[in-house]
Amino acid sequence: MAINAVGRDIPDSIPGYGDVKHFKGHDRRPPEGNRFGKRNRTAFNSRTDKTLPDIKAAISASGLKSGMTISFHHHLRNGDFVVNAVLDACAEMGIRDLVIFPTALFGVHKHLTRHIQSGVIRQIMGSVNGPIGQLASEGGMSVPVILRSHGGRPRAVTSGEVVIDVAFIAAPTSDKYGNLSGAVGKSACGSLGYAHSDAEYAQCVIAITDNLVPYPAPCIHIPQFFVDFVVVVNSIGDPAGIVSGTTRVTRDPMRLLIADNAAKLIEATPYFKNGISFQTGAGGISLAVAAYVREAMRERGIKGSFGLGGITEFFVDMMKEGLFERLLDVQSFDLAAVRSIGENPNHVEISADWYANPWNAGCAVNMLDTVVLGATEVDRDFNVNVNTEADGALLHGIGGHQDTAAGAQLTIITTPLLRGRIPCAVDSVYTVTTPGEVVDAIVTEFGVAINPRRQDLIDAAKEAGNVPLVTMDELIDKAHGFTGSMSPVETEERIIGVIEYRDGTVIDVVKQLKKK
Amino acid sequence: MKTAQAGTLESMDCIVSVTESDKGRGISIVMEGASVARFGEAMVKATKDTLKSLGVRDISVSIQDNGAGDLVLKARVEAAVRRLAGGKAA
Numbered sequence: 001m002a003i004n005a006v007g008r009d010i011p012d013s014i015p016g017y018g019d020v021k022h023f024k025g026h027d028r029r030p031p032e033g034n035r036f037g038k039r040n041r042t043a044f045n046s047r048t049d050k051t052l053p054d055i056k057a058a059i060s061a062s063g064l065k066s067g068m069t070i071s072f073h074h075h076l077r078n079g080d081f082v083v084n085a086v087l088d089a090c091a092e093m094g095i096r097d098l099v100i101f102p103t104a105l106f107g108v109h110k111h112l113t114r115h116i117q118s119g120v121i122r123q124i125m126g127s128v129n130g131p132i133g134q135l136a137s138e139g140g141m142s143v144p145v146i147l148r149s150h151g152g153r154p155r156a157v158t159s160g161e162v163v164i165d166v167a168f169i170a171a172p173t174s175d176k177y178g179n180l181s182g183a184v185g186k187s188a189c190g191s192l193g194y195a196h197s198d199a200e201y202a203q204c205v206i207a208i209t210d211n212l213v214p215y216p217a218p219c220i221h222i223p224q225f226f227v228d229f230v231v232v233v234n235s236i237g238d239p240a241g242i243v244s245g246t247t248r249v250t251r252d253p254m255r256l257l258i259a260d261n262a263a264k265l266i267e268a269t270p271y272f273k274n275g276i277s278f279q280t281g282a283g284g285i286s287l288a289v290a291a292y293v294r295e296a297m298r299e300r301g302i303k304g305s306f307g308l309g310g311i312t313e314f315f316v317d318m319m320k321e322g323l324f325e326r327l328l329d330v331q332s333f334d335l336a337a338v339r340s341i342g343e344n345p346n347h348v349e350i351s352a353d354w355y356a357n358p359w360n361a362g363c364a365v366n367m368l369d370t371v372v373l374g375a376t377e378v379d380r381d382f383n384v385n386v387n388t389e390a391d392g393a394l395l396h397g398i399g400g401h402q403d404t405a406a407g408a409q410l411t412i413i414t415t416p417l418l419r420g421r422i423p424c425a426v427d428s429v430y431t432v433t434t435p436g437e438v439v440d441a442i443v444t445e446f447g448v449a450i451n452p453r454r455q456d457l458i459d460a461a462k463e464a465g466n467v468p469l470v471t472m473d474e475l476i477d478k479a480h481g482f483t484g485s486m487s488p489v490e491t492e493e494r495i496i497g498v499i500e501y502r503d504g505t506v507i508d509v510v511k512q513l514k515k516k
Numbered sequence: 517m518k519t520a521q522a523g524t525l526e527s528m529d530c531i532v533s534v535t536e537s538d539k540g541r542g543i544s545i546v547m548e549g550a551s552v553a554r555f556g557e558a559m560v561k562a563t564k565d566t567l568k569s570l571g572v573r574d575i576s577v578s579i580q581d582n583g584a585g586d587l588v589l590k591a592r593v594e595a596a597v598r599r600l601a602g603g604k605a606a
Contacts, residue, residue, distance in 0.1 A: 391553035420528055420583020421551040484586060486554040 016143035036160030079241025127397020151356025167202035178227025183342030185211035190332025196351030250284030263292030268464030365407025382436030392489035549581030
């Protein structure tokens, strides 16, 4: 056992995970070794068609066997048909004990429950949202879930810590030789950013498409020389679940107040100047912050350099208006973003490696001035939890939270002080996702708490005079005054989830919930 | 069996339903909602304190919670009990 840098007591070895590298601080683990290399292969011009008749034929051709690791990307989000179809095929072919390595799972993947219970799936490395997270939290998986950030995952792949045997890449468009595009096709999803490292490093790559076009495909995101086989199916996903419609800026006055406080803080800092770069999520508060910042940029005649991350129509419009020069897009959230990435050369697809991997020669988050993120809980040390709910269930992934927080000059967490009776500012978060040392400010409807490590920001906010400053202690006391004391979460000793920091050290673990 | 109810499912409110019980059966409380996992003990205490102050010894209480604080919960319990006693679901 060892107490790590965020005060968590973590065993030196975890059954089903192996030896633990303890978290020692956000920049304390130096990179090791070389980039992983996959085996060489050749395809002479005697074979110019990589298509196979169905998923099972591709699985056979790939050499996939029980116990291996298979990967997926989540650009089709809650509309995805591919993960379920591949696991159904594996089950029918008698393949078992698989480690699945998705970039994320969604509600639609509840279907996998049967494959977990029957032993087709042994382990999940990736976020477990909703029903599968609940199942894992209650002890329904024999091996812990391993969570990695959007940068931590490509780090694990490119360093060879995780070797992908077969990558299944849902492709909205492909030609017969495996040039893949996310920008066109009836199931278009825009950027294929999360799939790039899988394409590059997996021992075998199978593309699954519902739009086979003549060679060469247009707007190629993943090139042919990574792709071994192509399978054509009727549909890879439901467009209604792949892209959202226009996400509206919230109209909830409390959330608008939080967003206004965050925007005032941004405007008060030296980062608010020509060339500012910016990332927000697609949630209601985040988008409202973007709306206020856009207003301020117009008023003060400020032009930004780039918008990063999951890209929405809001950012597309800001670029069209000249408020950003470019968009760096790892995931396109809505129809407008999907259209833009196919048409506008200033809307650039980036891989997760490029976006956030801490073990390369420099990822995009390092160039970020300001990021606005959410939280389920924050604590006295500014640690943030985005993984577990108040009842202790592991229901959310890390996303780019750790990466952007570590990379950006100004990391802002927006959260209401309470959700119902549940306090969002507490003494100590139940699970540490992102360490407080990379978090600069917590913004609530009751005021803005700036991390005491950032005296420069405190001074800037005071000078601006319109940022309602409070201390973290005041926020926690206020929340406690409303809610009273919480009873502890009752757990078993068994670890069901391992939260890796982006450098591959273990920052926290999640324990199995006690049966009620 | 007489029943009465008070409250709403608005955020930070709850619906409290009370049903009369035979003498000597005591107090039974059933709760559901997102805060129960972490505030269950506090909710039971608030409910029992309110029932005690109203002199109620035998009753069955069902709480559908949507994040009510103790003050709101106590008020809803009291209102439900008074409606039960008044014989009308006013």
